Amino acid sequence: MTAYLLRRLVQSALILLGVSFITFFLLYVLPADPVRQIAGRAATQQTVENIRHQLGLDQPFVVQYIRYLGGLMQGDMGRSYLQKTEVASLIAARLPPTLLLMAAGIFCELVLGLTMGVIAALRRGRAADTGLMITSFVAVSAPQFLVSLLLLYVFAVRLSWFPIGGYGTFRHLVLPAVTLGILGSGWYARMMRSSMIEVLRADFIRTARAKGLTRARVILRHALPNAILPVIAMIGIDIGIFMGGVVVVESVFGWPGIGQLAWQAIQRVDIPIIMGVTLVSACAIVAGNLIADLIAPAIDPRIRIR
Amino acid sequence: MADAAVVDPRRPAGALSRLARHKLALFGLAVIVVIAAAAILAPLVAPFAPDEQNFDGLTLQGSPLPPGGTYLLGTDLLGRDLLSRIIWGARTSLIIGIAANGMALLIGTFVGVIAGYFRGWVGAVLMRFTDLMMAFPALLLAICLAAIFQPSLWIVALVIALVNWVQTARVIYTETSSLATRDFVAAERTLGASTGRILWRHILPHLVPTIIVWGTLGISTTVLLEATLSYLGVGVQPPTPSWGNIIFENQTYFQTAPWLVFVPGAAILLLALAFNLVGDALRDVLDPTLRGSDR
Numbered sequence: 001m002t003a004y005l006l007r008r009l010v011q012s013a014l015i016l017l018g019v020s021f022i023t024f025f026l027l028y029v030l031p032a033d034p035v036r037q038i039a040g041r042a043a044t045q046q047t048v049e050n051i052r053h054q055l056g057l058d059q060p061f062v063v064q065y066i067r068y069l070g071g072l073m074q075g076d077m078g079r080s081y082l083q084k085t086e087v088a089s090l091i092a093a094r095l096p097p098t099l100l101l102m103a104a105g106i107f108c109e110l111v112l113g114l115t116m117g118v119i120a121a122l123r124r125g126r127a128a129d130t131g132l133m134i135t136s137f138v139a140v141s142a143p144q145f146l147v148s149l150l151l152l153y154v155f156a157v158r159l160s161w162f163p164i165g166g167y168g169t170f171r172h173l174v175l176p177a178v179t180l181g182i183l184g185s186g187w188y189a190r191m192m193r194s195s196m197i198e199v200l201r202a203d204f205i206r207t208a209r210a211k212g213l214t215r216a217r218v219i220l221r222h223a224l225p226n227a228i229l230p231v232i233a234m235i236g237i238d239i240g241i242f243m244g245g246v247v248v249v250e251s252v253f254g255w256p257g258i259g260q261l262a263w264q265a266i267q268r269v270d271i272p273i274i275m276g277v278t279l280v281s282a283c284a285i286v287a288g289n290l291i292a293d294l295i296a297p298a299i300d301p302r303i304r305i306r
Numbered sequence: 307m308a309d310a311a312v313v314d315p316r317r318p319a320g321a322l323s324r325l326a327r328h329k330l331a332l333f334g335l336a337v338i339v340v341i342a343a344a345a346i347l348a349p350l351v352a353p354f355a356p357d358e359q360n361f362d363g364l365t366l367q368g369s370p371l372p373p374g375g376t377y378l379l380g381t382d383l384l385g386r387d388l389l390s391r392i393i394w395g396a397r398t399s400l401i402i403g404i405a406a407n408g409m410a411l412l413i414g415t416f417v418g419v420i421a422g423y424f425r426g427w428v429g430a431v432l433m434r435f436t437d438l439m440m441a442f443p444a445l446l447l448a449i450c451l452a453a454i455f456q457p458s459l460w461i462v463a464l465v466i467a468l469v470n471w472v473q474t475a476r477v478i479y480t481e482t483s484s485l486a487t488r489d490f491v492a493a494e495r496t497l498g499a500s501t502g503r504i505l506w507r508h509i510l511p512h513l514v515p516t517i518i519v520w521g522t523l524g525i526s527t528t529v530l531l532e533a534t535l536s537y538l539g540v541g542v543q544p545p546t547p548s549w550g551n552i553i554f555e556n557q558t559y560f561q562t563a564p565w566l567v568f569v570p571g572a573a574i575l576l577l578a579l580a581f582n583l584v585g586d587a588l589r590d591v592l593d594p595t596l597r598g599s600d601r
Contacts, residue, residue: 011437018438023447030454134330137586141579143530145537145553146571149560153568157561244445248534262446263538266453274450281443289440 008293012286019282020072020275024065027271034269038081055081068275077279078272080265087276091258095280097167098257101180101250102242104173106235108181109188114228116185117192121227122219124197132189139186144245148179148252165254176253180245184238191231199227229299236292243281331587337580341573345396353378354387356394357545370556370563380565382556388566391547392573398548399577402463403529409467410528411474411521415513418478419505423486436475444469448531452540462541466531474520481516485509515592522585526578533574549574 035052036043043051052058056067071078077087113136120132155175156164162171199205200223208218243259250259258277265273344351364370364385373380379388421432451465485491486509494504535541536550537557544551549570556566 014434015438015441018435019441022438022442026451027454137330137579137582138575141526141530141582142575143533143537143571143578145534146567146575149553149557149567149571153560153564240440240443243443247446247449248538251538263449266450266540269454278443278446278450281446282441285441285443 005294008290012290015286016279016282020069020279021065023275023278024068025061027274028061028064030269034081034271037269072279077276080273081270082268083270087272090261090273091276091280094256094258094261097255098246098250098259100173101176101246101255101257104177105180105184105242105245106238108177109184109238110181110232110235112181112185113188114192114231116189117231118196118224118227120189120193121196121200124193129193133193136186136189139182139189142182144179144183144248145252147182148176148249151175151179152252165252167254167256172253172255176249176255179249179253180242183245184241188231188234191234192227195231196223196227199223202226233292233296233299236288236290236295239288240285243284328587328590330583334580334583334587337576338584341396341577341580342400344393345400348394348397352387352390352393354390356391356547357386358390359385370559370566372563373565373569379569380563382552382566383559383563388552388569391552392549392570395547395549395552395570396573396577398459398542398546399529399532399550399574402459402466402532402542402548403525403577403581405460406463406466406470406528406532407521407524409463410470410524411517412471413467414471414474414520415478415517417471417475419482419509419513421475422479422482423501423505423509425483425486429483432475433479436472436479439469439472440476442469445531445534448535449538449540452535457535457541457543459542459546462532462535465535466528470524470528470531474517474524477516477520478513481513482509485512519585519589519592522581522588526581526585529574529578529581 035048035055035057039048039051049058056064059067068078075088077091079086080090083090116132116136120129123129123132152164152175155161162175166172205218205223208222209215213222246257246259247263248259249255250257251263254260258280261273262277264270265277362376362385364381370383370385371381373388379392382388382391417432417436421429421436423429448465448469451468452462455461455465457465491504491508494508499508532541532548533550533553536548537554539551539554542548542551544555552570553567556563560567
């Protein structure tokens with residue numbers, strides 16, 4: 001187990017190194033020139049060269065990359081070109097709202113998805129099942145910006161139940177969290193449905209029924225816990241999809257998280273911020289996958305760690 | 307699902323739902339055919355030119371016209387006919403959906419087959435690279451690349467392909483590596499067949515069902531991704547209409563003219579849904595590993 005963990009940690013570190021290299025390389029070869037953005041249009045050639053030198057952008061690629069990695073080892077992610085603030089502190093300030101939003105999004109996704117899946121499995125083959133499965137298809141086919149705008153229009157503009165955007169209270173959180181949750185709920189509904197159907201077929205369910213337990217008790221105490229675990233174990237793998245969704249949802253709702261930070265940085269070619277957010281997201285994705293792989297055998301002993 | 311043997315006799319309704327699922331696929335297919343026909347015949351079926359700013363396309367106050375009347379789905383902020391823009395936009399969405407997905411499929415299949423067949427270091431390197439791509443926040447990467455490259459239609463397609471081949475590569479890899487150990491491949495090798503011949507004539511045909519299924523489901527993903535990029539303003543650039551950038555152009559007005567957002571939005575949803583429904587049914591029919599299981 002320790003050896004496995006160690007190997008996975010080394011692998012994860014290598015993956016992150018690769019992500020940092022590729023991102024750095026892509027941003028290095030990009031046609032947009034960050035120095036022009038900083039200097040402004042009126043700047044003379046001399047000013048442009050000075051800024052380029054100051055930022056170390058006149059160095060060869062390898063030198064720049066190694067310098068960046070060196071900083072990273074000491075927790076220094078560089079400074080934003082335009083805001084002059086340290087990227088690490090910018091990200092640290094934006095991380096709590098994003099984590100809150102993601103946690104709420106995962107909560108919505110699980111509540112919606114698992115409920116739909118369980119009901120569909122119990123009503124298998126009936127109209128409710130078909131209806132729920134169609135709903136799950138619609139949920140995974142709806143672009144998140146459209147869901148955001150639809151929820152905004154209905155619940156904020158028309159009904160004024162929730163604010164149009166912003167951050168601060170519980171009411172601000174509801175619409176963006178539901179938006180994030182809807183996409184995943186479709187996948188969870190389908191996984192939960194098949195997991196539940198499989199469990200309901202198992203011998204121990206028949207035994208429980210034969211003992212004379214009520215249907216409700218069999219479902220709640222015996223079937224549900226067994227069916228739900230393998231589905232819950234998928235959360236770790238979701239992180240990547242969430243990281244993407246966050247960019248769109250945060251920009252529509254004006255949620256001050258790292259998605260919005262990244263989006264603004266991309267528009268202004270603020271490379272250190274783009275680098276930082278990409279790396280933080282990649283860390284989250286790698287950690288999510290690692291956790292998913294580690295808890296899988298704990299949940300299902302048939303899966304052995306190799 | 308497609309296998310009649312799994313019908314549970316105690317639940318005859320199960321067969322009905324199975325039929326319903328395939329009815330859904332037929333519905334999806336019909337949607338795809340209609341949208342594709344509209345896209346191909348755009349110059350014939352669109353009532354107006356997509357970029358014509360009609361002189362009577364705005365109210366006297368200068369706001370867009372709601373649906374109904376001369377302009378069936380209303381007009382946009384510049385007085386252009388929304389229906390015509392959506393019909394022409396179907397071209398963009400379908401071209402990008404199919405081109406991007408085709409490229410992704412090609413890359414994914416190539417990487418998957420090579421990595422799955424040649425175990426050794428080639429396979430290891432390719433699969434580690436695939437793992438690496440999995441760790442990228444895909445949408446963030448796509449937005450970043452698209453924003454930087456001042457996108458044209460083909461650049462957008464390329465960007466989408468570059469972030470989307472990974473899933474296919476993993477699935478194809480798993481299948482190829484199990485095929486590579488099968489007896490018929492060993493037999494072929496003993497007979498002296500070249501590697502190219504084994505891959506092309508014996509491995510690839512076995513992968514066709516998987517490629518078809520992932521190809522269909524993948525179009526849905528690429529359509530959604532294109533819409534998202536265009537909605538953010540980094541995808542297909544106006545005045546070329548795409549369903550995403552129609553929403554991008556008009557969203558500031560969406561409180562007073564919601565149809566400008568929700569009609570193209572519905573088109574995106576419908577197309578993505580159609581490909582998902584068809585892809586899912588194809589998986590039921592074509593994927594032997596799912597036969598007998600009830601998802």
